[in-house]
Amino acid sequence: MCSAVCGSRVGSSCSRRRGPRRLDRAAVEAAVFGGAVLGGGGGGSMAAGLALGLLAVEKGPPELVDPADLPDDGLLVTVSMVGSPSGSAPYPAPDHFVRALELLTSGPGAQDPGAVAGLVTNECGGTATVNGWLQAAVLGLPVVDAPANGRAHPTAAMGSMGLHRKPGWLSRQAAVGGDRADATYLELVVEGSLEHAGGLVRQASTRIGGLVAVARNPVTVAYARENAAVGAIGQAMALGRAMLDHRDAGPRAVIEAARVFLGGKVVAEGRVARVKLDRKEGFDLGAVTVEPSSSGRALDLLFWNEYAVCERAGARLATFPDLIATFDLSTGLPVTTAEIAVGSEVAVLLVDRRRLILGAGMRDPELMRPLEAAVGREMVSHVF
Secondary structure (H helix, E strand, C coil), X not given: CCCCCCCCCCHHHCCCCCCCEECCHHHHHHHHHHHHHHCXXXXXXXXXXXXXXXXXXXXXXXXXXXXXXXXXXXXXXXEEEEECCXXXXXXXXXXXXXXXXXXXXXXXXXXXXXXXXXXXXXXXXXXXXXXXXXXXXXXXXXXXXXXXXXXXXXXXXXXXXXXXXXXCXXXXXXXXXXXXXXXXXXXXXXXXXXXXXXXXXXXXXHHHCCEEEEEEEEEEHHHXXXXXXXXXXXXXXXXXXXXXXXXXXXXXHHHHHHHHHHCCEEEEXXXXXXXXXXXXXXXXXEEEEEEECCCCCCEEEEXXXXXXXXXXXXXXXXXXXXXXXXXXXXXXXXXXXXXXXXXXXXXEEEECHHHCCCCHHHCCHHHHHHHHHXXXXXXXXXXC
């Protein structure tokens, strides 16, 4: 059974055997462009994603495989970044990603590294979609098209494939970040409940003032098939190709290509009148107000790393995990919550969550409660 909530364009890919697909420069560009939209305001920057993906291609190139092509008992490791995208520290260095995986599979209590059958990213985003590509290239492992979630999300529990529901289950996580030159470098390996382990990793990100590279939560291929967002990397790449095919026609054509592909709606074009951004406990928390160019009331977008709520005059238009994405009207490129600036001209795209490929973390209302508390809006009743 396909565990994902599949859009009509991609649902048939969930259990299809395709064999390995070589990931080249064109694949990197498509994954980053499409992933940046699916980031929904989060998921990392496109610039960092392009740099990381192209480095992987130079080292490898890596290969993308479907979980249907792997043995049930093979282990998949989730790789991610954790922390505040707007922080002062730079993105993790390339060797940090590899080191985190090495730490996860070494030392007391570690899984045999030979049992690791592949790597999966925790989510889709401008950087997140290519999470794992460098590690795969360096270590000779495949990238598996079974991310924990097919859109970006704020909490580690949302990207843990429902493991929080397994009684007594312990999460093993390794994190690396910072810079040796300014004495902020750190390595961390922790094992405990998802809440405690994830909380310590996020605290580590606050100590360095930005993002850490993380490897965590080995699960079997069979478990991932039932609980991951199977096919979401393919969706991101197909979306990216659709956008790239329209670059020569101008920014609005690129945005329209994304809208058509995802079956969404552009609800406003206008000027960013206000941006409020606070860094709190390793998250970016804030709000964006967009004043439409034509007549009509302003849009308010609330975010906790990712956009969580879109409202007009208090009326709810979209609620996470619906996709809320902002695009720069001068370039047609997605803009994250860490990058959006007052005075810029943007388009706001909304996509119903049923058009996305979502993992098990999006099916639990209790995982929405921290997001509700952060943005100060009722959400569970709008989604469940």
